[in-house]
Amino acid sequence: MxxxxxxxxxxxxxxxxxxxxxxxxxxxxxxxxxxxxxxxxxxxxxxxxxxxxxxxxxxxxxxxxxxxxxxxxxxxxxxxxxxxxxxxxxxxxxxxxxxxxxxxxxxxxxxxxxxxxxxxxxxxxxxxxxxxxxxxxxxxxxxxxxxxxxxxxxxxxxxxxxxxxxxxxxxxxxxxxxxxxxxxxxxxxxxxxxxxxxxxxxxxxxxxxxxxxLTQGSPAAVALTKAILDKTFESSDEDIFALGRQAQAICYSTKEHRASVESFLRKTDTNP
CATH class of the missing domain: 3.90.226.10 (2-enoyl-CoA Hydratase; Chain A, domain 1)
Incomplete structure (x- = not known):
């Protein structure tokens, strides 16, 4: 439907x-x-x-x-x-x-x-x-x-x-x-x-x-990962590292990352 x-x-x-x-x-x-x-x-x-x-x-x-x-x-x-x-x-x-x-x-x-x-x-x-x-x-x-x-x-x-x-x-x-x-x-x-x-x-x-x-991850993480991987063959390792740092900073602020971490911590807190 x-x-x-x-x-x-x-x-x-x-x-x-x-x-x-x-x-x-x-x-x-x-x-x-x-x-x-x-x-x-x-x-x-x-x-x-x-x-x-x-x-x-x-x-x-x-x-x-x-x-x-x-x-x-x-x-x-x-x-x-x-x-x-x-x-x-x-x-x-x-x-x-x-x-x-x-x-x-x-x-x-x-x-x-x-x-x-x-x-x-x-x-x-x-x-x-x-x-x-x-x-x-x-x-x-x-x-x-x-x-x-x-x-x-x-x-x-x-x-x-x-x-x-x-x-x-x-x-x-x-x-x-x-x-x-x-x-x-x-x-x-x-x-x-x-x-x-x-x-x-x-x-x-x-x-x-x-x-x-292929769409289990957060939209932001998927989009940023794709964009960086598409530049891999034309870029140096330092270029890719720099792009990765920028992308990770963005991912830190997404609701999907926050929800995932909070869910993991709740499970950890309940373990003996």
Whole structure:
């Protein structure tokens, strides 16, 4: 049953938001084109994630796709418009479009709540980049994925060149990007490209159960932990220690920390 105390998600044509307890399921909803991303869908995705991130009752987010595919990448219509644009406008128009793409990826990666990609089917190009922007990926056993950009004469533009080496290592990331080959779910989990694989019938339930496991801590502690861990590979140990000190000072003042300590002390006081 929907919790009426949770503010309604933004209205959207190509993004569907479902509330399951304290979990927001954000669904890419253009199944007739395997959820290819167009400009309107990109903005609606930003709106949905910003809503989830700023709604206190929402503790975790699941990103998935409607129909048989997760996301087939960028919409071919946008590519056609780019080719038909006047030559002297192509570069600047492309730069502006990239800004929109990167904002969409940034709201996924920067979400203060755990984000799980429930990969219900094929994730190609930008679709795979978006999945990797999530904290975790659980894939249906028949899912396929590919860094297909070079097959279109392009580079990975949705953060894949940042996220992929962190998942599979630099050498394997180069191989997957330069070959553009299709990876099956079973191989993907074995190389760390995805974290878990399950049957398609239980995918969303499994993702929700996992999300519940990841949201046992206080919202502040979860958000701060995520923010610091995301900087680990680019930071020195002293940088991370400093961020940890700042985060801990914030956690000391939260109601969740106070309640936990008081509960522990009450139990201790009653022991013989």
């Amino acid at each position: 929907k919790d009426t105390s949770i503010p309604s998600a933004p209205q959207a044509a190509f993004i569907e938001t479902e509330i399951r307890g304290a979990i927001a399921v954000i669904r890419l909803n253009r199944p007739e084109v395997r959820n290819a991303i167009n400009d309107q869908m990109r903005q609606e995705l930003v709106n949905a994630f910003e809503w989830a991130d700023t709604t206190p009752q929402i503790r975790a987010v699941i990103l998935t796709g409607a129909g048989k595919g997760f996301c087939s990448g960028g919409d071919i219509g946008g590519m056609r418009e780019r080719l038909n644009a006047p030559q002297d406008e192509v570069s600047f128009n492309g730069w502006m479009r990239q800004k929109k793409t990167h904002r969409g990826v940034a709201v996924i990666h920067g979400c203060t709540k755990p984000v799980i990609a429930a990969m219900n089917g094929a994730a190609f190009g930008l679709g795979l980049d978006m999945a990797m922007a999530c904290d975790f990926i659980i894939a249906a056993d028949g899912a396929k994925m590919s860094m297909s950009f070079l097959k279109r004469g392009l580079v990975s533009d949705g953060g894949g060149m940042y996220f992929l080496p962190r998942r599979v290592g630099l050498s394997r990331a180069k191989e997957l990007i330069l070959s553009g080959r299709v990876v099956q779910a079973e191989e993907a989990v074995s190389i760390g490209l995805v974290d878990r694989v399950c049957s398609g019938e239980t995918l969303l339930d499994a993702a929700c159960a996992w999300a519940e496991e």
